[in-house]
Amino acid sequence: MxxxxxxxxxxxxGQFMLNxxxxxxxxxxxxxxxxxxxxxxxxxxxxxxxxxKNIPPSIASQVNKYGLSYTSVPSLSSSECExxxxxxxxxxxxxxxxxxxxxxxxxxxxxxxxLVSHPGLLPSVRGAASPAWSIYxxxxxxCSCIIIDEGIDxxxxxxxKMVPVDFGDTYEDVVERxxxxxxxxxxxxxxxxxxxxxxxxxxxxxxTIGDTYKVMPPELVEEVKAKLKNGTYRWMQTKNS
Numbered sequence: 203m204x205x206x207x208x209x210x211x212x213x214x215x216g217q218f219m220l221n222x223x224x225x226x227x228x229x230x231x232x233x234x235x236x237x238x239x240x241x242x243x244x245x246x247x248x249x250x251x252x253x254x255k256n257i258p259p260s261i262a263s264q265v266n267k268y269g270l271s272y273t274s275v276p277s278l279s280s281s282e283c284e285x286x287x288x289x290x291x292x293x294x295x296x297x298x299x300x301x302x303x304x305x306x307x308x309x310x311x312x313x314x315x316x317l318v319s320h321p322g323l324l325p326s327v328r329g330a331a332s333p334a335w336s337i338y339x340x341x342x343x344x345c346s347c348i349i350i351d352e353g354i355d356x357x358x359x360x361x362x363k364m365v366p367v368d369f370g371d372t373y374e375d376v377v378e379r380x381x382x383x384x385x386x387x388x389x390x391x392x393x394x395x396x397x398x399x400x401x402x403x404x405x406x407x408x409x410t411i412g413d414t415y416k417v418m419p420p421e422l423v424e425e426v427k428a429k430l431k432n433g434t435y436r437w438m439q440t441k442n443s
Contacts, residue, residue, distance in 0.1 A: 203396045206290055206312070208234045208278050209298030210241035212261050214248035215381050216298030219319070221258040222385035223296070224268055228392050231292055232271040235261060236278045236300060244301035247417075251377045279305040287311040294395055296388060297350065309350045314401040316350040317391060319384040323362060324348065325407040328355035329415040333365075333380045334373070337426045338418070340436040343367050343376060345384045347391040349404055354414050358404030360391050368441040373427045 207223070207230035209216030220233070235241075249257075265272045275283040278300055287295070288311060295309065295316040309316040322332025323344035329335075336343045343365040348357040365383045367376055395402060418426070429435045 203294065203399060204231045204290075204292045205294040205296050205392065205395075206230055206232045206234060206287065206292045207296050207298055208283075208300070209236070209261070210244045210278075210300050211235045211237045211274065213241065213245045213299045214252060214257055215384070217258040217261060217264075218381045219296075219298045219385035219388055220261060220264055222382070222389050223392065224264060226389050226393070228389060228396075229268065230270065230296065232273065232286075232290055233261065233265055234278065234283060234286060235272075235274045236276070236283075236302075237274045238276055240301050244299070247301075248381075252374055252381075255374055255378050278302065279308050284308050284311065294392070296392060303354065304350065306352055314395060317347060317360070317388065318350050318355075318357075319345055319347045319388040319391075320355050321345050321365075321380045321384050322355070323364075324355060324359055324412070325409060326412040327415065328412060331415060331418040333376050334418045334423055334426045335415045337367070337373075337376070337429055337435050338422060342437045343380060345380060345387050347387050348407075353409075356407055356409060358406050360394070360402055360404040361387060363387055367430070367435060367438050369433055369438050370441070371430055371438075373423070373430060376430070 292312045294314045295312040297318040324346040326341050333343050346362040347360045351357040365380050
């Protein structure tokens with residue numbers, strides 16, 4: 203099985219995921235980064251959410267360490283990216299995080315589809331800032347790996363898992379753990395594809411359930427932080443319970 207790894211340039215979410223994939227000996231055929239103003243903004247959003255946390259090695263250093271094939275494009279939906287993917291002809295594409303919605307003419311190129319590991323339980327929480335909205339709405343924090351379609355986090359679900367939130371956790375703790383779980387879930391799903399050596403179609407979502415959220419306003423983020431500090435988030439648990 204051959205897969206490519208795509209992401210916004212040096213977005214922290216993608217740094218975590220690539221590091222986890224490589225530690226499991228899942229080596230992409232090529233790494234493709236979008237270099238754009240939007241990609242930089244995406245990286246800065248994650249750096250803010252992870253303030254004070256240790257960040258994994260940069261994409262550039264991981265590429266150098268493992269001798270990975272690498273290229274950059276102005277957009278992951280550009281004609282340049284389309285041409286590269288058609289030339290590489292991968293079985294699978296793994297998205298390491300992009301702030302833009304990828305066009306169908308690009309995400310449909312891999313024979314088995316394109317995967318994204320979304321940091322929210324689907325179909326309950328779609329869109330942006332899913333851990334924050336989950337806490338705010340008292341929905342269990344989790345992650346779901348899906349096959350991308352033309353909607354926002356609406357594709358068929360391959361696998362989901364819960365993300366524990368412990369008493370004493372800060373918002374930054376939850377974001378970091380959520381990203382790590384997303385990377386681990388993606389790794390599990392890529393292994394599933396590798397072992398099966400054919401497409402996995404997943405389960406269609408019931409789109410009458412849940413909502414699609416936008417980036418959370420700062421004042422609501424403060425309310426989320428207060429819920430964690432006060433221990434009033436419904437799904438908090440004692441550490442290692």
